[in-house]
Amino acid sequence: MDYQLFYWNVPFRGNFPLILMSEAGLKFEVVDASKIYPDSSLSIICPGVAPPYLLDCKENKYLNQMPAIMMHLASRHNLLPKNSPDVWVALKLILDCNDILYEITRYHGMEMWTSQKWKEFRTYRFSKWLKQFETIGYERLDKTSGFFFDGKISVADLSVTALLGALKWSFPALTTDMKESCPNVLSLVERVEKREGIKQFLKKQRKELGKEYCSGQIEDSIRSMLSSQAH
Amino acid sequence: MDYQLFYWNVPFRGNFPLILMSEAGLKFEVVDASKIYPDSSLSIICPGVAPPYLLDCKENKYLNQMPAIMMHLASRHNLLPKNSPDVWVALKLILDCNDILYEITRYHGMEMWTSQKWKEFRTYRFSKWLKQFETIGYERLDKTSGFFFDGKISVADLSVTALLGALKWSFPALTTDMKESCPNVLSLVERVEKREGIKQFLKKQRKELGKEYCSGQIEDSIRSMLSSQAH
Numbered sequence: 001m002d003y004q005l006f007y008w009n010v011p012f013r014g015n016f017p018l019i020l021m022s023e024a025g026l027k028f029e030v031v032d033a034s035k036i037y038p039d040s041s042l043s044i045i046c047p048g049v050a051p052p053y054l055l056d057c058k059e060n061k062y063l064n065q066m067p068a069i070m071m072h073l074a075s076r077h078n079l080l081p082k083n084s085p086d087v088w089v090a091l092k093l094i095l096d097c098n099d100i101l102y103e104i105t106r107y108h109g110m111e112m113w114t115s116q117k118w119k120e121f122r123t124y125r126f127s128k129w130l131k132q133f134e135t136i137g138y139e140r141l142d143k144t145s146g147f148f149f150d151g152k153i154s155v156a157d158l159s160v161t162a163l164l165g166a167l168k169w170s171f172p173a174l175t176t177d178m179k180e181s182c183p184n185v186l187s188l189v190e191r192v193e194k195r196e197g198i199k200q201f202l203k204k205q206r207k208e209l210g211k212e213y214c215s216g217q218i219e220d221s222i223r224s225m226l227s228s229q230a231h
Numbered sequence: 232m233d234y235q236l237f238y239w240n241v242p243f244r245g246n247f248p249l250i251l252m253s254e255a256g257l258k259f260e261v262v263d264a265s266k267i268y269p270d271s272s273l274s275i276i277c278p279g280v281a282p283p284y285l286l287d288c289k290e291n292k293y294l295n296q297m298p299a300i301m302m303h304l305a306s307r308h309n310l311l312p313k314n315s316p317d318v319w320v321a322l323k324l325i326l327d328c329n330d331i332l333y334e335i336t337r338y339h340g341m342e343m344w345t346s347q348k349w350k351e352f353r354t355y356r357f358s359k360w361l362k363q364f365e366t367i368g369y370e371r372l373d374k375t376s377g378f379f380f381d382g383k384i385s386v387a388d389l390s391v392t393a394l395l396g397a398l399k400w401s402f403p404a405l406t407t408d409m410k411e412s413c414p415n416v417l418s419l420v421e422r423v424e425k426r427e428g429i430k431q432f433l434k435k436q437r438k439e440l441g442k443e444y445c446s447g448q449i450e451d452s453i454r455s456m457l458s459s460q461a462h
Contacts, residue, residue, distance in 0.1 A: 068319045088306065
């Protein structure tokens, strides 16, 4: 076993490292976050306040904060862009993904969606995020090929796929937004989801979890917004 | 001019890169975020959805997302830890700081504080974050010396100082929490704030802005909680 990921049994934030590890052909398992959180989360070496936590089994070291886990894994397994400025643009893209996770769950369910706020989010904010990805990918992505950096897959492609692939699967209506605002990035996501390791991982996960995304009342709230918009 | 930082005229998230650039002796200026946000934020190369944006004047390149800006600057100006795993622990610490900025402003003022929620935050959550910093610094910090990594200053020390130094200055009552939960980290923050470049920067900023922190209704909300707790 190379790594254990302590997380809840939903795609949401956990799928970022899981998709990366699947691409890299690593041996990993998901351990329920309750084994470490909240009780012993401060007593491990390099503590953290919230899941996901990655345990490097060989070194017996923990690391939490999803974007840090992604950069650590990418650095170890040859999935960072080649040049230094691009490395930090890749990190920026992961942080953008992480912000979208916050926003779509109203900061982890701090509030539920109202029709008005959902409409504003979908019309202005979500489309702005998607257009931003498309602009950053502009020179290097087309409908049939390309990656964000260096003509090869990196942590940036994997992160955007973990975000948009899961949203597309769990809430198919959002695919329309992606088609409109980021057609080339959407096609990247579809290509990455077909890569062998990731395809196998997603097939198994989607069979087990169905359409579940982040669970809880906030997932119900997103679903009720989508069904009342009737598309 | 080496860099321009597009941000609002408050410490909050902008002080992270400003403190780093002061330490590194760089030439920089703060430009009001309204020059770029929201109107032209999608039309620059490497667009971003929200401030701060850093402009590298020599390369004419933009980068947003505070933790990415910090890592980019640290990588350029010799402020990253030496060894790769530590680099990602430093990133984790910056992300922790960024999460605390979200939490103390109730996600940028999405809700205002109530006495009940403020009490819970201060008693459980804020103290947990502080204890976590103290644990991570445990082996390398003491009351009079030390840094998080390699016995020298890095982006980790600068980020924790940007967070706690500003909170301490703007809301002195919170110093009590730091004394209780992270005495060695508090002493690090005090040492870092006395370094020549940072001292000059803070002196000028604090003269200009007074006790202002993040501005707006949410700053008023924090202040009303602190005054009603009468300490």
